[in-house]
Amino acid sequence: MTAESVRTSEPEFERMVAPLRAELHVHCYRMLGSVHDADDAVQESLVRAWRNFDKLTDRAGLRPWLYRIATNRCLTLLETRRRRELPVDLSPGAPLTDIAWLEPYPDADVRGRAPDARYEAREAVELAFVAALQYLPGLQRAALVLRDVLGFSARETAELLEISVAAANSALQRGRAGVEARLPGRSQRRAPADDDEIRELARQYADAWEAGDVSAIVALLSADAKYSMPPLPEWYEGLPAIREFLLGGPLRYRWRFLLSSANGRPAFGTYLWEEEREVFAAMALDVIEVRDGRIAEVVSFLDPGLFPAFGLPTELSS
Template sequence: MSEAEWGSGTDAPRARLLDAARRGDSDAFGHLVDPFRGELHAHCYRMLGSVHDAEDALQEALVRAWRGLERFEDRGSIRSWLYKIATNRCLTLIERRGRRELPTDFRPGAAPLAETSWIEPYPDERPGPEARYMAREGMELAFVAALQHLSARQRAVLVLREVLGFSAREVADLMETTVASVNSALQRARKTLGTRLPGTGGPRSSDEEGLDEEGLRELADRYATAWEAGDVEAIVAMLTDDARYAMPPLPEWYGGHEEIRAFLVEGPLTYRWRFLPAYANGQLAFGTYAWDEDRKVYVALGLDLLAPRGTRIAEVVSFLTPEIFPAFGLPTEIAD
């Protein structure tokens, strides 16, 4: 069947697309599932804490959907069916490889470093209010990190119910369990998440923390300017008293003004810097570039995600993985 025969995008009659897909038309299948790819990828990321694992899980889920299309009952929602397949794939991956976390998650008795893998930032090409909306929809780094401390099934239930808005009955059907089991898992998940995100049992938003869009832009401008000027006191003045600074994949992190000031003076601020704005997890972010004297250029070093609280910054997570820059639309170097 040609695109002209079925129409385009979501305007095409689903029954005709489904019928064509069941006869082996891969283009028709693509038209059926493409409207859901973005949200399914985000769902897999929340579950797994890794962009790369999310891509793998989504691709495997779509392959399974394609192969199992005959088993799809047309009276149901194809979106719900795809979420069921993607969620089950994520549950399998979690069982195989455990959870991810950030250096700031570590406390005495935490997992040995050799057994730990880090949360990865999620590319967000949408600036301004849409980025703040993304944070409300459960993509904020702290929320995704907190999710990793839930059991796999609790994680799935909370995301499906609290973030995606599925009913308890729908989640029970997706996970092939009972409504009572879903409600019990949700209650336990909320309790655990409340200890990881004080004051809330779900995703947080910078909008709710006291800064509007103009305030966020102004804070971002001051932060980048202070770093490029090498002004440690200006940087520290923008931090909350209990601010934390972490640098995955390095295990160490710093807390409070004195620790962070000493770290900056002895380490990062011995270099010259340039910052470029980026968008990640619905949060303020920057691609950071350090001066390379031999090459006479600024080279990519890290992606910084900032978590504002009120009018100051409560946490900076600097991902020292410049190989991820292309995914965020950032160059790998900047001329002087």
């Protein structure tokens, strides 16, 4: 790219790419399961796109071109980064969020569905769905996301992955089978939960925690609810187990909750009272999953370092 072409095309590149940055970042997050890895993938993809922008003669093809670059960058990262451990012997019902590097995602606009996609955009950024993707080989993961989440056609997917249509379809079917095995029935379209109902349920949950009322907390949970605390390996399932855990540990202390959102779901910054400093200190980011009017899962990420990305303070006064 010459100096003259740089001066000419830079404003055009920035103007055309700006509306696509957020969706590219979500795409890389789905592929990699990590916000930080997605940051790197998007940055490197846009640098590569900028360097080759003068070769893109059809500006209308910018979006699929960027997705091809970003997807290939994610596949390269998956191949070259140190292989990460995956829990392979999950007991029945174990939370799929039992993956050490999985991170919650600060919400973008995740409403709606692409015309030819199988998944609602919000459903396709759920923690459990993103976790299930991490068990798939890279090519299967990419084919499923491009087809079932983003709604690209078989031909377009093959072109983006630079493989044959038959190979793309084969990767898609294997990817669907892999996700279905870990999330039975989740590929079927479901009516979206009512946002007002979810917000009210979240408010009641926070109030119950701040009151230290274990009965009120448990009353908001489904009978088969799960409670996990990445990166700790311990997790709990069912009302008796969760009730016993809460009474034996967390509810011996004072808490404050601040509402946020992550992965298209309600989330809370949770703060533990520190007597010596007389402040509530950041403890964990809790993401809740609501199904059929009850809280079906709580994933408590024990990492206060996440709070700034979610617009949450690191401590609260009394």
